[in-house]
Amino acid sequence: MxxxxxxxxxxxxxxxxxxxxxxxxxxxxxxxxxxxxxxxxxxxxxxxxxxxxxxxxxxxxxxxxxxxxxxxxxxxxxxxxxxxxxxAPATVRWNLDKHYLADLEHAGVRVVPTRYATTMDAATAAIAEVAGAEVRAESRGDGRVVVKPVVSAGARDTGLFEASDPRARDLAARIVERGGVAMVQPEVAELSAGHEKALYAIDGIFTHAIAKGALLETGGGLRGGVYQENPEPVPATDAERAFAGEVLAAVASVTGEVPLYARIDTVDSAAHGLCVLEVELVEPALNLHVAPEATAAVVDAILRA
Incomplete structure (x- = not known):
């Protein structure tokens, strides 16, 4: 049957x-x-x-x-x-490894500057380079960096450090010594201040935006000691909606499909403009418990699929 x-x-x-x-x-x-x-x-x-x-x-x-x-x-x-x-599994496989950010950048999307390292020498150089660029751009102090693996979720093995903090290199070492690739990004001041905004799209159409606050504590830990988002619905500007459309167009140009669901993590920063932090196409929480108005769009898309 x-x-x-x-x-x-x-x-x-x-x-x-x-x-x-x-x-x-x-x-x-x-x-x-x-x-x-x-x-x-x-x-x-x-x-x-x-x-x-x-x-x-x-x-x-x-x-x-x-x-x-x-x-x-x-x-x-x-x-x-x-x-x-x-x-689609092909899209998921591509999105599992954050090298996809380089693909989006090549497609013309503004992405928070990112360096990749497969050795400790490369990681040490990336930390110094990223921190130095941040100091020049922000005209302040020692510079802070974020270190994380290219395959991660829920802020696993992710830390925010002063560039001179040996724990930044320790984390990079743990990542590369187990065969991974370490990413190094500058601290974005607006991100640390809690101004990250997640833009959601279902079948390529913007549905809602969520702010979840800052997660990382300087020195390598999570604020409050655990990974805990505090999602709150927030409005999206016309510029942010347009930017989400640009990102999805870039995703489609690389993968050949508009994803059924997408979460585009953004921050509007003085140093980098409105840029992508991450595009989550594998298993993003849609936060329907605080944005129930998006439920119909999600269900409609699933039934069409």
């Missing part, structure tokens, strides 16, 4: 940190079922689940994937063979 043409799997994991729950999935499941769809959670690493029994798999909150990346990539391969997956 053929499966329902609307059997939809919402891809999740099996456990979440108390301070970072998955608020979106219950909202999406209820809304899909209200529209007559057969929708259920799919734990991505549960080998007993028949992925071929779903007509669509929607990546939503497999938030433990950075700790089990080879397993997640293998799951993507299986899921792609068994069903349709959104966002």
């Amino acid at each position: 053929p499966v329902s043409p609307r059997r939809i799997g919402i891809v999740v994991t099996d456990a979440y940190a108390d301070e970072d729950p998955d608020y979106d999935t219950p909202v999406i499941l209820d809304a899909l079922r209200a529209r007559g769809a057969e929708a259920e959670r799919v734990v991505w690493h549960d080998a007993a689940i028949d992925l071929g029994g779903f007509d669509l798999l929607v990546l939503r909150s497999p938030w433990d994937y950075p700790d089990r990346l080879p397993e997640f990539l293998a799951w993507l391969d299986r899921a792609e063979r068994a069903s349709r997956v959104v966002n």
